[in-house]
Amino acid sequence: MLKVEGLHAGYGSVNILWDISFTLEDGEIVAILGSNGAGKTTMVRAVTGMLKPASGSVSFNNEEMAKKNSRMILNSGIVQVPEGRQLFTEMTVLENLQMGAFNKETKIHFQDNLKKAYQWFPKLEERAKQAAGTLSGGEQQMVAVARALIGEPKLLILDEPSLGLAPNIVDDILQVASTLAKNDGISVLLVEQDITKALAAADRGYVIENGRIVLEGTASELQANEHVKKAYLGI
């Protein structure tokens, strides 16, 4: 459903992404792996329309996204949980979740989706009236994921969900992503530098280095790959 081909993107005269191509099927979890500064977040920004690609194509359900703005892309069902969560810290948890309903359809379904989000993350219901900034890092990540789910994603992009979180919380969040993919057919693009965790959750993966894809394969192929072992897993 998502097909990225020959994507180049960068800031001003500095090009960061070079010829990025990858695919993602319905209900599949694909990991984009790479260390800090490899260009992962730039890629997320280019796919979600927050950064205009210099060239290349991003097609989602056979529709070209590369020329669309971020709101149009959001409307077509690509919703992201951004790096660093980007919550509205002085607003309550509930208000943050309300902001996730960005169009008429999601506003109409809000109450149902809110109930589902609370089932995923029961803690958020207890904290609904609390300012989001007063929550722990893990709870804030839950708010960010729940906010994205309220936008009814067809493709959910998780940008660095492990950043600054305890391992068991990362597992919980990846567990939610796996269930969503399996039961609801939501595709998940998991952008991570914690390669062990990402490959444990993903079906396939791509490795980005210096803005280029250098390796791709199924999760087990990548886990067994000599370069991945040496460069990322320290084995």
Add this chain to the structure above:
Amino acid sequence: MSMFLQACVNGLLMGGFYSLMGMGQNIIFGVMKIVNFCHGEMLMVGMYLTFILYTFFGIDPYLAVPIVAVTMFCLGSLIQHTLITPSLGTKSFTNLLFLTVGLGLLLSNGALVIFGSEYRSIRTAYSQTYIQLGPVTMALPRLISFGVLIVVTVALFAFLKYTTIGKQIRAVSQNPVGAEVVGIDVKKIYILTYGLGIALAGTAGALLTQFYTIFPTAGASFGFRALIVVVVGGLGSIPGAFLAGIFLGLLETMSALFISPSYSDLIVFMTFIVILVVRQTMIARRK
């Protein structure tokens, strides 16, 4: 005692105006991180608009308030769309400084060309009607303005707290990246925010007309005080601006009562400097 109560009421009234100016300034700052240096001049434009509506169309200054607010909202939106949004793209603070200061000069000098330098005022049939409230006597226009200020302030808080647009304004001011992630049309929010800020300044101007003289630089002192309110109340904080405005109004009337009316400006600015210095040392110590 009754002098003191009288000063309290007058302080609250003037404080209400400073709050309104400061909150408008702070909404704009929160969303766009720019200081609107023509805020006082916008109040002056609101005054002249009310003056025109009263003198040429016979519209009562209080009935003119909604007309002035809507007109000023449109003016602000237009300025945002044609001048400020394009300048925001340059990410240059000096551009925006010159732009808003220049707009202010243009407006006050424009008023000078059109209306001349004479002091104008609006005297309605009820301008000199006084109402006795216990130990306090208040001119009817001041009382009505006070009431309208309360209504506008409450409405503003409710708007920001409960409406979708209000929440979007808060969202953009708290986290512009997050706002884009959830699909908020940031440019639209800019236009609405600047329009709203200017409408609040215009409303303050309209409410002042019956007990304040109208002249081309009438907005300057309110513009300065809006800046004080913003800095004391905290950049971008709406409740902070509200409280700081009330504090400033009370400080002014109290110093006029207990010290001397001619020193009230001095005391206001001295207090401002003291607050700045104290806060600076507190920040320095925390680091």
